[in-house]
Structure formats: C-alpha cells, structure tokens
Amino acid sequence: MPTPELNATLVKREDLNEYLMVFKARFSDGPVPEFKPGQFAMIGLPPDPNRVILGKDGKPKKQPALVRRAYSIASAGNNADHLEFFVILVEDGELTPVMWKLQENSPLWIDKKIRGDFTLDDVPEGKDLLFIATGTGLAPFLSMLRTFGPHRWRRVAIIHGVRVSPDLGYRTMLEQFAKENPWFRYIPSVTREPEDSPYDGPRGRVPLLLTPDRFESLAGFPLDPNDAHVFLCGNPAMITDVEADLVKRGFSPHSRSKPDGNIHYERYW
Numbered sequence: 001m002p003t004p005e006l007n008a009t010l011v012k013r014e015d016l017n018e019y020l021m022v023f024k025a026r027f028s029d030g031p032v033p034e035f036k037p038g039q040f041a042m043i044g045l046p047p048d049p050n051r052v053i054l055g056k057d058g059k060p061k062k063q064p065a066l067v068r069r070a071y072s073i074a075s076a077g078n079n080a081d082h083l084e085f086f087v088i089l090v091e092d093g094e095l096t097p098v099m100w101k102l103q104e105n106s107p108l109w110i111d112k113k114i115r116g117d118f119t120l121d122d123v124p125e126g127k128d129l130l131f132i133a134t135g136t137g138l139a140p141f142l143s144m145l146r147t148f149g150p151h152r153w154r155r156v157a158i159i160h161g162v163r164v165s166p167d168l169g170y171r172t173m174l175e176q177f178a179k180e181n182p183w184f185r186y187i188p189s190v191t192r193e194p195e196d197s198p199y200d201g202p203r204g205r206v207p208l209l210l211t212p213d214r215f216e217s218l219a220g221f222p223l224d225p226n227d228a229h230v231f232l233c234g235n236p237a238m239i240t241d242v243e244a245d246l247v248k249r250g251f252s253p254h255s256r257s258k259p260d261g262n263i264h265y266e267r268y269w
C-alpha cells in the first residue's frame, strides 16, 4: 500500500503544560469532511528514525511508514475550517513524542474517513446527559457541546477527572459555559493535587462523585436510568469501574446490537 501523503497542516498549537496540548489542523486540499460529534480521526506521522521499537519477541520491529493513532475531535461538527484535538504526551509512546516536535505549519496525515459510534445518534431528545471524562477523554464532549444546544437534551453535566488541577484543560471555557447555561454543570475533580494548593473544587476519583446525594448536589439532577444517558471516555479502568456501578443502579450498556442501552463508552487504550 503506498504511503499516504501528509495531507494536513498543524495551524495552531497551544501547550497547556509540558505534557498536554490543544492543536488545530487543516486539510491542505479542502474543508473538513462531515462528521458527528463524538467521532475520532486517525492521525499519522513518520516514526522517529532514531527509535527502536521492540516487538513481543524482543526483536526490533519494522517501523511503519506512518505511525497512526486515533484522536477524538474536540471541534464542532459544523466547523468545516479545521479539526481541534486535545492530546497528552505518553512519554514512551510511538506517536505522541513525534507529535510533540510539531510546530505551527508542520505537515501531518489525517484520515479523511472520520469514524466512531460514540455519538448521540441513539439518544432520544430531551434526556439528561452525564458526560464522564478522564484526562483528554474530555475531547468528544467538547465537540458535542460546541455543536448542539438545549433543544438536544434536558440537562447536561460533565465530570472531568484528572490527576492535578493544571490538567483541567478547557476549565475556563467550561466554567463560563456553565455560568451562561443553567442546564449545564461542570464538575472537575482532582486525585493527586497537593493538599495545600489553592484549588478548591471537588477531589477524588469519579466513582466518589457518583453516590446519589453527592451527584445530585453537584449536577443539579438525580442520576435516573429512566431519564439519563451516561457517556464515559478515557481511562479504560475508570470505564470498567463506573460501568459496573451504573449497571447495579439500573443502567445498561449501549452497543450496536443493543441501541437502547444508556451507558456509552470510548476506551482510549
């Protein structure tokens, strides 16, 4: 198969700290193809030629022409100008250390076939939505919020679980959004923040925020399986743990064969 050409350009890069970045990319030959909020794009870059990747047998692996990985789109579904991504550096990873060397105007490959089922397609209008993200798992929810409005849902709460408060990407934007929209609550939570830091929001892993009383006081609505759909994105262990808790509370997993389920998830690894 011929190597695809680097068909896009990084047009804006914002580093939130040394390991988190938001970047925007444009296709060189036309607008962003249509996609649904919640979907992801494959991004590819030539591998680091100085890096030796060992296979399962312990021998050096043949490097692909492009290292490709999936990234949820953070920009709105109707933004045909560019795609926005929220990415964390996995220091021993194959792609992200190469991605971190990109500068504005650097070329990259983005698959024009945008994919994924982590969308609102099977959610009826007028439901309560709970979006739960760890780390950069926030991205698909940003796309949903930037695309749809209150006609699409009744109430929305986002829980964003991170290690330390500098990892709360988009915090200012989401706090402002909550001030402007009474149907929306933003609930950050940190797990490794120093006790003496000025951060004064919730602390603890996501499941601690989901006990019925705590959740209702934070979100402004009860978590009722008859009224709500829950979307989980990011760390696979978080998804497994929260899903087990929700199933005990009467929720059921959504899948292609069970489209009426109300737990939706996207595992990042």
Ligand SMILES: Cc1cc2nc3c(=O)[nH]c(=O)nc-3n(C[C@H](O)[C@H](O)[C@H](O)COP(=O)(O)OP(=O)(O)OC[C@H]3O[C@@H](n4cnc5c(N)ncnc54)[C@H](O)[C@@H]3O)c2cc1C
Residues within 6 Å of the ligand: 040, 069, 070, 071, 072, 073, 085, 086, 087, 088, 090, 092, 093, 094, 095, 096, 097, 136, 137, 139, 266, 267, 268, 269
């Ligand atoms: C549908 C989908 C959407 C995704 N969207 C995003 C996104 O919007 N932003 C984003 O930052 N990442 C996202 N990811 C993860 C992304 O595809 C890569 O896996 C990640 O960037 C690491 O790539 P790498 O080549 O640097 O590391 P790899 O060489 O692929 O990874 C090395 C190891 O690190 C672990 N790992 C991989 N990703 C993570 C992670 N994010 N956190 C902790 N450990 C990890 C895994 O155990 C993996 O085996 C998504 C993954 C999927 C499946």
Ligand SMILES: NC(=O)c1ccc[n+]([C@@H]2O[C@H](COP(=O)([O-])OP(=O)(O)OC[C@H]3O[C@@H](n4cnc5c(N)ncnc54)[C@H](OP(=O)(O)O)[C@@H]3O)[C@@H](O)[C@H]2O)c1
Residues within 6 Å of the ligand: 019, 088, 089, 090, 091, 134, 135, 136, 161, 162, 163, 164, 167, 190, 191, 192, 205, 206, 207, 235, 237, 238, 239, 241
């Ligand atoms: N964040 C960083 O400081 C940092 C810096 C450089 C590189 N990285 C790289 O980026 C990767 C991703 O880091 P990340 O911080 O975005 O993601 P992460 O390790 O998944 O942590 C994000 C949040 O998820 C929580 N979590 C983990 N397991 C959970 C579970 N079973 N249930 C509920 N919550 C759970 C974590 O809590 P706990 O804190 O309790 O685990 C943390 O609050 C790392 O593996 C590393 O390779 C991270």
